Amino acid sequence: MTKDEKFVDKFMRATDKFQKVFGPAEQGDMDAPVVHRHDEFEDESDLELSQVEQRTDSEGHHYAVRKSDEDEAEA
Template identity: 55%
Template sequence: MSHDEPFVEKFMKATGKFSHVFGQADRADSDIPVNHKHDDFEKASEEDLAQFETEIGSNGEHYAVRKDGTGN
């Protein structure tokens, strides 16, 4: 690679070489719905997240607050 070659061109050449070694990037179909397993881990996550409410600040930022009001 030439030293006067722009970074983007160097990067694109490098990723092209990587794709020959590792194959193309995985591009899943975004139209296919997510398959939820409904296993114990997912159930525990849903129960944990149910303890929070989403608040919107004066600047439009979103943050989570515990429903019991402690914020802990």
């Protein structure tokens, strides 16, 4: 048995003991929809992101441009 195998065996025994004390890990319902809280912070983020447009250059790099900066450049 190598040194790594001993560590893994010790680790697995420790996790078995934790499970007996604390119970199995809860993973939740993976099929449940994600609930978004529409709070003040999220509203501010949505407003800020609405002012940004994502672009891709000829080499495939993505970058963002503020819509107000774009309007000034056209003028």
